[in-house]
Amino acid sequence: DTGVSQNPRHKITKRGQNVTFRCDPISEHNRLYWYRQTLGQGPEFLTYFQNEAQLEKSRLLSDRFSAERPKGSFSTLEIQRTEQGDSAMYLCASSIGQPEAFFGQGTRLTVV
Amino acid sequence: QKEVEQDPGPLSVPEGAIVSLNCTYSNSAFQYFMWYRQYSRKGPELLMYTYSSGNKEDGRFTAQVDKSSKYISLFIRDSQPSDSATYLCAMTQETSGSRLTFGEGTQLTVNP
Numbered sequence: 066d067t068g069v070s071q072n073p074r075h076k077i078t079k080r081g082q083n084v085t086f087r088c089d090p091i092s093e094h095n096r097l098y099w100y101r102q103t104l105g106q107g108p109e110f111l112t113y114f115q116n117e118a119q120l121e122k123s124r125l126l127s128d129r130f131s132a133e134r135p136k137g138s139f140s141t142l143e144i145q146r147t148e149q150g151d152s153a154m155y156l157c158a159s160s161i162g163q164p165e166a167f168f169g170q171g172t173r174l175t176v177v
Numbered sequence: 178q179k180e181v182e183q184d185p186g187p188l189s190v191p192e193g194a195i196v197s198l199n200c201t202y203s204n205s206a207f208q209y210f211m212w213y214r215q216y217s218r219k220g221p222e223l224l225m226y227t228y229s230s231g232n233k234e235d236g237r238f239t240a241q242v243d244k245s246s247k248y249i250s251l252f253i254r255d256s257q258p259s260d261s262a263t264y265l266c267a268m269t270q271e272t273s274g275s276r277l278t279f280g281e282g283t284q285l286t287v288n289p
Contacts, residue, residue, distance in 0.1 A: 069220075098276070105185065107265050107279030108221065121276065156220055158277075164209035164228075164269050166277060168220040 067091060069169035071157050077175045078147055085143045086172045090159030097140050098166055099132055100156040101125065108156055114140060147176045180204050183266055183280025192289050196253040200266035200280045203247065207268040207278070210242050212251045215263045215282065224264075225251065256287045 070089040078084050090097045096115050100108035111130070112122045116137035126132075129147075134140040144151055154173050158166035183200045190196055198212075209228055213221035225240040227233045227249075233240045239252040249268075253260055263284045267277040 071220075100277075105281065107181075107183070107267075107281045108277075110276040110278070113276060123276075164271065164275075165211050165223055165226045167223060168213075170220045173218070 069157055069159050069167055071155075071169035071172050073172060074170065075173045075175075077177060080149060080176055081146055083143065083145045084147060084174065085141055086155055086157075086174075088140045088142070088157030088169060090139070090157070091161075091167060094159035094161045094167075095137070096160045096162065096166070097134055098158040098160075099140070099142050100158065100168075102154040102156055102171070103152075111142075144174075147174075149176050152176045178203060179281075180278050181266065181268065181280045184283055185281050187284040187286060189286045189288060190256055192256060192258060192287055194256050194287070196256050196260070196285060196287075198251040198253075198264050198266075198283050198285070200249050201247055202249075202268060202278075204268075204270075204278075205244075205247065206270045209269050209271075210240070210249050211267045211269075211277070212238075212240055213265040213267060213279075215265060217262075221265055258287050258289050261286045 098113040099111040102108040114134040129145045132142045154171040156171045158168045160166040212225045215221045230244045237254045241250040263282040265282045266280040
């Protein structure tokens with residue numbers, strides 16, 4: 066499968082715990098995006114990388130959220146001190162410098 | 178006011194019907210327009226991509242963009258039960274790829 070891969074697919078965590086998600090983009094795609102989607106809503110932009118550089122962050126990305134893309138390959142999104150409001154689907158997408166982006170299957174986070 | 182408005186539905190049609198899905202937007206800088214299909218608990222799947230005003234056809238799907246009215250549409254001909262999903266419009270300003278701004282999605286059910 067050469068699509069965008071996200072792990073884990075599901076994560077249940079207790080409030081206050083830290084979680085980390087991983088995204089492996091399509092090979093050779095230089096741009097990688099993170100979005101968050103809550104039930105009944107469209108995806109909302111969080112941040113994006115061009116190669117290893119984080120070029121834009123949404124104001125939705127509070128200081129509890131951090132994303133990295135070491136060496137411009139896979140990316141991780143970490144949420145510290147999770148809150149119930151963080152429960153959502155976290156989507157990763159990649160592109161190769163064209164407007165359309167290709168999404169992974171997402172990581173569904175439930176904070177209890 | 179949201180930058181992209183999309184009627185959330187739900188929309189229910191009989192098999193074989195023509196479906197019309199629509200979005201309006203307020204940011205005149207948007208130039209690239211996409212439609213994604215999202216099945217329950219899955220990531221969005223790119224269906225159509227259009228640039229500026231005009232029509233684009235791909236099989237049973239036709240995408241229309243009217244920049245003067247800030248209005249985009251997706252038509253599905255001969256709808257099938259397998260078309261039952263949430264349809265998301267998305268748009269962006271930049272050719273090199275940047276954040277996508279999504280509508281909230283329209284939930285479509287095609288009844289056999």
